[in-house]
Amino acid sequence: MNPFASVTFAWLTVYVFLLANFVFLGLFRRLLGDARCFGALLVLSVLYDLASVLRYGHQPVGPIPWEQVRIAAGLGSMPVALDLAMRLADAPPQARRWLKPAYAWFAVLFALNLFGVVVHDHEYVQRVVLGPFTIIYREAHIAPAAQVAMFPAILAALVSTSFYFFRAARAQGRWMWGVALSYLLVACGVVHDSTTGVTHLPSPFLLEHFMFIHIGALSLVFTARLAEELSRRDDELARVRDALQQREALAAVGELSAIVAHEVRNPLAIILNAVASLRRPIATRERDLLLGILEEEADRINRIVTDLLTLARPLHPEAREILPKELIIRCLGPAERAGTEVELRSSPEAETPIQCDAHLLRHALENVIENAVQAMGTGGALTITLTRKTRQGVAGREIAVIDTGEGMNTEVRNSARKAFFTTRTTGTGLGLAIVDRILTAHRGAVDIESSRGEGTTVRLFVPEPPTAAPTPQA
Numbered sequence: 001m002n003p004f005a006s007v008t009f010a011w012l013t014v015y016v017f018l019l020a021n022f023v024f025l026g027l028f029r030r031l032l033g034d035a036r037c038f039g040a041l042l043v044l045s046v047l048y049d050l051a052s053v054l055r056y057g058h059q060p061v062g063p064i065p066w067e068q069v070r071i072a073a074g075l076g077s078m079p080v081a082l083d084l085a086m087r088l089a090d091a092p093p094q095a096r097r098w099l100k101p102a103y104a105w106f107a108v109l110f111a112l113n114l115f116g117v118v119v120h121d122h123e124y125v126q127r128v129v130l131g132p133f134t135i136i137y138r139e140a141h142i143a144p145a146a147q148v149a150m151f152p153a154i155l156a157a158l159v160s161t162s163f164y165f166f167r168a169a170r171a172q173g174r175w176m177w178g179v180a181l182s183y184l185l186v187a188c189g190v191v192h193d194s195t196t197g198v199t200h201l202p203s204p205f206l207l208e209h210f211m212f213i214h215i216g217a218l219s220l221v222f223t224a225r226l227a228e229e230l231s232r233r234d235d236e237l238a239r240v241r242d243a244l245q246q247r248e249a250l251a252a253v254g255e256l257s258a259i260v261a262h263e264v265r266n267p268l269a270i271i272l273n274a275v276a277s278l279r280r281p282i283a284t285r286e287r288d289l290l291l292g293i294l295e296e297e298a299d300r301i302n303r304i305v306t307d308l309l310t311l312a313r314p315l316h317p318e319a320r321e322i323l324p325k326e327l328i329i330r331c332l333g334p335a336e337r338a339g340t341e342v343e344l345r346s347s348p349e350a351e352t353p354i355q356c357d358a359h360l361l362r363h364a365l366e367n368v369i370e371n372a373v374q375a376m377g378t379g380g381a382l383t384i385t386l387t388r389k390t391r392q393g394v395a396g397r398e399i400a401v402i403d404t405g406e407g408m409n410t411e412v413r414n415s416a417r418k419a420f421f422t423t424r425t426t427g428t429g430l431g432l433a434i435v436d437r438i439l440t441a442h443r444g445a446v447d448i449e450s451s452r453g454e455g456t457t458v459r460l461f462v463p464e465p466p467t468a469a470p471t472p473q474a
Contacts, residue, residue, distance in 0.1 A: 037084035048073035085164035178217035267297035315441040317357035346386035375405030396463035
């Protein structure tokens with residue numbers, strides 16, 4: 001294969017690759033009008049270069065008249081290039097009305113060429129000597145009448161397309177100047193190849209090589225446009241994401257406000273009623289009862305505020321050595337107040353001291369026990385186990401709270417640790433969210449095992465601190 005055919009084959013390979021990308025984009029309906037014109041130009045360029053490659057040599061390849069295919073692809077690319085230039089230059093409607101006649105006229109020439117009216121007689125072999133290379137290709141005669149019909153239309157299309165490409169370059173700048181200048185090369189290649197074909201001058205054809213430069217410049221334009229569109233989409237997504245975050249924050253504040261208002265209003269109403277009763281002369285027994293109610297409701301409000309602060313502020317556990325069994329016993333207040341029977345099981349190796357923040361861990365364990373008591377109602381039995389476990393190679397203590405309540409289905413279980421999620425008519429829905437946050441701050445974990453009608457088991461895993469390596473003796 002001679003060097004010109006080899007280079008043309010390389011251009012053909014690039015066109016096919018670009019065309020495959022455009023087909024892929026077209027499947028997702030990402031192509032605008034100018035991009036579709038570029039895709040059509042790629043198809044015609046593939047046909048033109050394929051025919052150019054196959055017409056090199058002494059003998060024709062197969063029964064297909066490749067010279068007719070080459071001329072047909074060149075004629076078809078003329079109105080497509082003009083359409084693309086007008087789209088890129090944002091041509092006014094009165095100028096674009098000439099596109100339909102241009103498409104129609106070149107369609108007629110295209111059909112006449114395919115029926116053998118433009119190209120006639122047999123092909124002849126042309127030899128061109130370029131230094132050490134001898135280029136051999138086949139060329140066909142073009143009918144004189146076809147020359148009169150073709151060349152004025154081709155010249156008009158070249159001038160109009162060049163005008164609109166330069167107009168687009170003046171408006172857009174940057175890569176469009178490369179498109180405009182490369183199309184001048186294409187126009188020169190068309191004039192050169194047409195003159196060579198008519199006069200049979202021994203000169204190689206140049207259009208396929210100049211066309212590759214033009215296609216490359218257009219590819220840069222569409223690549224730059226795609227990059228700008230992606231950047232714009234990223235900016236839009238960032239703005240949408242910020243807006244969604246703001247809305248989520250406002251929604252969370254609104255939800256929190258409603259929950260706090262609902263949860264705090266009830267104990268406040270009870271406190272106000274108790275205070276009003278205390279202002280009147282009452283018996284000592286009734287006074288003590290009202291003071292107990294005041295203390296209980298004030299403690300209830302304090303727990304709500306504590307839960308909100310624990311959820312909102314960063315947690316920095318202050319690890320101190322505590323006995324886990326003693327910690328569990330201190331957390332049984334919710335069960336004792338409800339009169340729930342509690343069974344505590346522990347193994348001797350699990351009762352050794354651990355390092356943790358006793359205040360935070362007690363808060364977490366009390367929330368779990370209170371949830372278990374509320375799930376069981378007035379009946380049921382609560383079991384708490386303390387064992388020494390190893391989780392993912394890390395040793396620690398596991399506290400399991402097992403109730404005999406109604407249990408949870410999969411949907412409720414998966415949402416149980418989300419803030420403000422609750423299935424009860426009262427409550428903030430912060431209990432398990434706080435438990436999860438406290439255990440995460442301790443580098444531990446919370447596991448929930450539950451099935452509808454079979455009770456719930458909540459496992460709290462608190463890891464042991466890593467043992468320091470012994471210091472070598474001198």
